[in-house]
Amino acid sequence: MSEYSFVFSEKPITIESGEGVTLTSEDGTDYLDFGASYACTPTGHCHPQVVEAVKEQAAELLFVQASYPVKARTDLHTRLAALAPGVLENVWLCNSGTEANEAALKFARSATGGTKLVAATRAFHGRTAGTLSATWKPKYKKPFEPLLEDVEFVTYGDSDELEAAVDDDTAAVILEPIQGEGGINPAPAGYLAAAREITADTNTALIFDEIQTGLGRTGTTWACQNEGIAGDGVTPDILTTAKGLASGLPLGATLCADWIAEEAGPHGSTFSGNPVVCAAANATIDVLVDEQLAGNAADVGDYLQAELEASDVPLRDVRGEGLMVGIEVKRGANRVLRDLALEHQILALPAGRTVVRLLPPLVLERKHADELVAALESILAPTEASQS
Numbered sequence: 388m389s390e391y392s393f394v395f396s397e398k399p400i401t402i403e404s405g406e407g408v409t410l411t412s413e414d415g416t417d418y419l420d421f422g423a424s425y426a427c428t429p430t431g432h433c434h435p436q437v438v439e440a441v442k443e444q445a446a447e448l449l450f451v452q453a454s455y456p457v458k459a460r461t462d463l464h465t466r467l468a469a470l471a472p473g474v475l476e477n478v479w480l481c482n483s484g485t486e487a488n489e490a491a492l493k494f495a496r497s498a499t500g501g502t503k504l505v506a507a508t509r510a511f512h513g514r515t516a517g518t519l520s521a522t523w524k525p526k527y528k529k530p531f532e533p534l535l536e537d538v539e540f541v542t543y544g545d546s547d548e549l550e551a552a553v554d555d556d557t558a559a560v561i562l563e564p565i566q567g568e569g570g571i572n573p574a575p576a577g578y579l580a581a582a583r584e585i586t587a588d589t590n591t592a593l594i595f596d597e598i599q600t601g602l603g604r605t606g607t608t609w610a611c612q613n614e615g616i617a618g619d620g621v622t623p624d625i626l627t628t629a630k631g632l633a634s635g636l637p638l639g640a641t642l643c644a645d646w647i648a649e650e651a652g653p654h655g656s657t658f659s660g661n662p663v664v665c666a667a668a669n670a671t672i673d674v675l676v677d678e679q680l681a682g683n684a685a686d687v688g689d690y691l692q693a694e695l696e697a698s699d700v701p702l703r704d705v706r707g708e709g710l711m712v713g714i715e716v717k718r719g720a721n722r723v724l725r726d727l728a729l730e731h732q733i734l735a736l737p738a739g740r741t742v743v744r745l746l747p748p749l750v751l752e753r754k755h756a757d758e759l760v761a762a763l764e765s766i767l768a769p770t771e772a773s774q775s
């Protein structure tokens with residue numbers, strides 16, 4: 388066991404290489420990757436365009452501090468502003484999801500002058516002190532308390548509770564349009580629009596954490612543009628993205644409306660906007676657009692959910708949008724995941740004890756969905772012997 392195992396529980400498979408939806412282990416076994424290491428490889432593993440962009444930028448310039456403009460970074464600002472929902476043209480770059488949210492919470496406080504934060508039950512926003520305060524799971528927080536004090540949790544999906552919690556001292560409401568870590572819970576119809584109205588009335592910043600839901604994953608570029616989640620679309624004041632933004636290289640971004648950016652307050656980070664990572668992100672965004680990966684996510688995701696419903700797999704529930712899918716199973720999710728990996732060479736993720744979480748590369752094809760459904764049938768469907 389490596390020294391990593393004191394934090395991460397290690398899987399018994401050593402991965403050596405990747406291509407598209409496939410990861411290959413040291414012993415030459417191919418695995419179909421339905422987890423994409425938590426949605427971090429939307430373009431597929433080692434997409435040639437991304438690899439080429441990284442190589443070229445690395446040969447030219449590995450790093451220069453953020454106060455010197457470099458083309459890769461200014462290009463990324465332009466791409467992100469164009470990709471953003473509504474007008475969120477102010478871009479802060481950092482190195483992870485939690486930092487993107489940490490900046491969002493800081494900017495919201497300084498722009499509004501408020502201190503209180505409102506977050507949702509089952510939320511996950513990261514593991515640094517600020518974002519951990521807005522994360523729900525007590526297990527993640529207890530050993531590190533006290534964290535930020537002025538955080539109120541409201542039941543996810545309940546607009547009345549949200550309205551009651553938000554007041555003139557509330558700096559921000561932070562929400563995931565579909566909760567990922569919390570079990571793949573899509574916002575109920577009208578919830579995000581209600582959050583928009585409530586926060587506008589109190590001069591509160593509305594933050595959408597799209598770190599897991601963004602970049603085409605749910606079938607639209609952002610989940611707040613997805614009809615199934617947000618009706619006609621809801622634009623937040625701050626949107627955060629990370630995970631797949633640079634196809635697996637470390638990058639987060641906080642996109643802000645002008646009124647936030649104007650009073651954002653001092654902030655910084657040494658590695659902000661590293662040129663190599665920006666080059667990877669530019670290529671990632673180009674691939675997402677050119678290969679229409681959001682459309683593919685919608686198509687293959689709908690197909691997968693329909694095939695699961697029509698299959699013999701005993702399910703409590705299937706939910707999600709596009710290629711962000713949660714399958715609630717009757718057996719513990721971890722046992723199902725182990726059988727998928729070791730018997731069927733399919734890698735996926737848990738979301739809590741009973742949900743198998745699928746966040747595959749967005750280049751996934753229908754035939755891969757068929758493979759997963761067949762594997763789940765073989766693991767979970769009752770055999771004839773057990774039925775009689």
Ligand SMILES: *Cc1c(COP(=O)(O)O)cnc(C)c1O
Nearest residue numbers: 483484485511512513567598599
């Ligand atoms: C993963 C995740 C984060 C934290 O991102 P890190 O890069 O692990 O810090 C925050 N919010 C959501 C919704 C996430 O899925």
